[in-house]
Amino acid sequence: MNQEMNGTEANNNDQSQRSSYQENGHENIDYVFKVVVIGDSAVGKTQILSRFTKNEFCFDSKSTIGVEFQTRTVTINDKLIKAQIWDTAGQERGALGAMLVYDITKRQSFDHVARWVEELRAHADSSIVIMLIGNKADLVDMRAVPTEDAVEFAEDQGLFFSETSALSGDNVNTAFFRVLEEIYGVVSKKSLECGNGSKTNGVELQGSKIDVISGSEMEISEMKKLSACSC
Ligand SMILES: Nc1nc2c(ncn2[C@@H]2O[C@H](COP(=O)(O)OP(=O)(O)OP(=O)(O)O)[C@@H](O)[C@H]2O)c(=O)[nH]1
Ligand SMILES: [Mg+2]
Numbered sequence: 242m243n244q245e246m247n248g249t250e251a252n253n254n255d256q257s258q259r260s261s262y263q264e265n266g267h268e269n270i271d272y273v274f275k276v277v278v279i280g281d282s283a284v285g286k287t288q289i290l291s292r293f294t295k296n297e298f299c300f301d302s303k304s305t306i307g308v309e310f311q312t313r314t315v316t317i318n319d320k321l322i323k324a325q326i327w328d329t330a331g332q333e334r335g336a337l338g339a340m341l342v343y344d345i346t347k348r349q350s351f352d353h354v355a356r357w358v359e360e361l362r363a364h365a366d367s368s369i370v371i372m373l374i375g376n377k378a379d380l381v382d383m384r385a386v387p388t389e390d391a392v393e394f395a396e397d398q399g400l401f402f403s404e405t406s407a408l409s410g411d412n413v414n415t416a417f418f419r420v421l422e423e424i425y426g427v428v429s430k431k432s433l434e435c436g437n438g439s440k441t442n443g444v445e446l447q448g449s450k451i452d453v454i455s456g457s458e459m460e461i462s463e464m465k466k467l468s469a470c471s472c
Contacts, residue, residue: 242256242355242394243345248321249264250330250435250446252420253375254411256276257332260336264306265406266269269321270314270322270323271320271322272320272321272323272412272425273322273323274322274323274324274325274337274338274421274424274425274428275323275325275326275335275336276324276326276327276337276338276339276340276417276420276421276424277326277327277329277330277332277333277336277338277339277340277365278290278326278327278329278339278342279329279330279333279339279340279357279360279361280339280340280341280342280343280350280353280354280357280374281343281344281347281349281350281353282304283304283324283344283347283353284342284343285289285342285376285377285407286305286340286342287302287305287328288302288327288376288404288407289297289340289342289376289407289413290326290471291311291407292312292407292410292413293310293414293417294311294312294313294326294327295311296410297311298407298408298410300390305329307329307345308327308329308331308332309321309327309328309329309330309381310325310326310327310328310332311326312324312325312326313326315418315421316424317354317421317425318422318425320425320429322425324386324417324421325338326340326417328472330360332358332369333360333361333364333365333369334364334365335366336365336366336369336447337366337368337370337374337424337427337428338371338420338421338424339361339365339369339370339372340374340417340420341354341357341361341369341371341372341373341374341400342360342376343374343375343376343386343391344375344376344377345375345376345377345378345380345383345384345385345386345404346377346380346383346384346386347385348385348386351375351385351386351390351391353393354373355394355398358371358398358400360373361401368427368431370401370420370423370424370427371393371399371400371401372401372402372403372416373391373394373396373398373400373401373402373403374402374403374405374416375388375391375402375403375404375405376404376405376407377408378404378405378406378410378412379406379408379411379413388404392471393403395467401416401419401420401423403415403419404418408463415424416435423443
């Protein structure tokens with residue numbers, strides 16, 4: 242099942258960040274923002290998503306097979322925003338944001354990041370907001386990617402950057418909220434440029450509509466595997 246968590250009080254370590262945001266259980270959604278989580282296998286994509294949407298972590302996480310997304314609804318700038326987050330590559334079309342994850346203990350996963358950026362530039366909207374994420378920051382003694390290398394790469398490529406731990410929860414909320422806020426900035430700017438200062442009924446995104454449960458997506462989500470976590 243697609244998971245949805247509205248108004249649940251997460252218990253992450255970066256909870257202080259939450260004071261400036263509110264969550265809301267109402268379903269009067271202003272915007273749906275599609276975000277993809279991509280990166281090499283086993284870097285922690287599913288667990289980052291699980292931490293953000295359910296505040297859960299699973300040590301015994303199985304490799305994700307199939308197409309899966311989860312949602313969490315948050316309030317940003319008084320707008321109710323549903324983040325629809327896809328846990329897989331190949332879903333870049335229509336994505337407004339991307340979390341590009343590598344594992345700070347696996348140099349190779351960082352070396353592949355450039356290829357993932359190319360993939361995004363080729364298939365996603367040119368204004369996509371990309372956050373580079375060095376995950377597993379809790380494994381300090383096993384670090385293989387210095388923070389400075391990632392900062393330099395992110396600056397070169399115009400990406401946001403954060404190190405996170407899906408295990409402890411450190412920076413996971415902060416990273417997602419940053420991306421959602423940036424997307425909101427992009428969408429509101431485009432909306433103003435198009436002369437649509439105010440939103441009309443439904444969900445407006447860069448002139449295109451994302452319907453969370455449109456037929457095709459329902460089919461995909463029904464086909465998807467059950468949660469990869471056996472916890
Ligand atoms: N110590 C630590 N382990 C983590 C963290 N995030 C994920 N893991 C572990 O790393 C392994 C892989 O995590 P997944 O979330 O399944 O990785 P994935 O990127 O979704 O992998 P694929 O679905 O194969 O692409 C699991 O054993 C997780 O428990 C973290 O922040 N810290
Ligand atoms: Mg996975």
